[in-house]
Amino acid sequence: GIQVEQSPPDLILQEGANSTLRCNFSDSVNNLQWFHQNPWGQLINLFYIPSGTKQNGRLSATTVATERYSLLYISSSQTTDSGVYFCAVDRGGDDKIIFGKGTRLHILP
Amino acid sequence: NAGVTQTPKFRVLKTGQSMTLLCAQDMNHEYMYWYRQDPGMGLRLIHYSVGEGTTAKGEVPDGYNVSRLKKQNFLLGLESAAPSQTSVYFCASSYEPDRGSHEQYFGPGTRLTVT
16 A cells, blocks of 8 residues: 655744655555644644645645655744644545654744 | 534443444535544544445454444444554545545544543
8 A cells, every 4th residue: 555654753843933844655646635633633634735736824735746745834833833744645536545644743932 | 514523522431342433524525434543653544435335444444343324424333342442533524526625524533442
């Protein structure tokens, strides 16, 4: 099956800093999503981005499907950005969705 | 829209007891999923369904059964709970054929402890 690797596994930043999270996948995919799991455990959709670039406020994401990676950019970090960021992929149709192990982000005030 | 809801939110079971977790979605999604999340393991797919009346095994199906008798509901059953099934369980749904979207939406989770 598809392997999904996220890096870095852990990231500690000062409030106001920018960060880039990476998701590599081992095979072609039709669907890719980024999620944020907040400290209360809630999973929040950030981007549905099988290819291309999307932006939503301070967050943006780029997926280069041909090179099998996706990047999540967080600018001007706030303490509320803390939590775990997951990337999830699948090949479409009835294929299973596979999650990476996540990047744990901690923003210091 | 309520989105994806799960009941119960918390449960404590003794080893050998059985229970059913209920997931409901009101987005007319075709696909539904059950995941478990353990510390340091990310999310692992237990079972999923691509339509009413269908189910399929995910990555970690042993010890669980599922049913999808109605499109909006997906049930996860534990017939004989074991301490290894202590986890947080998430339900999700996806796939709107009209929009061609596979965007996945998650419920709030169920925290299960088996003693």
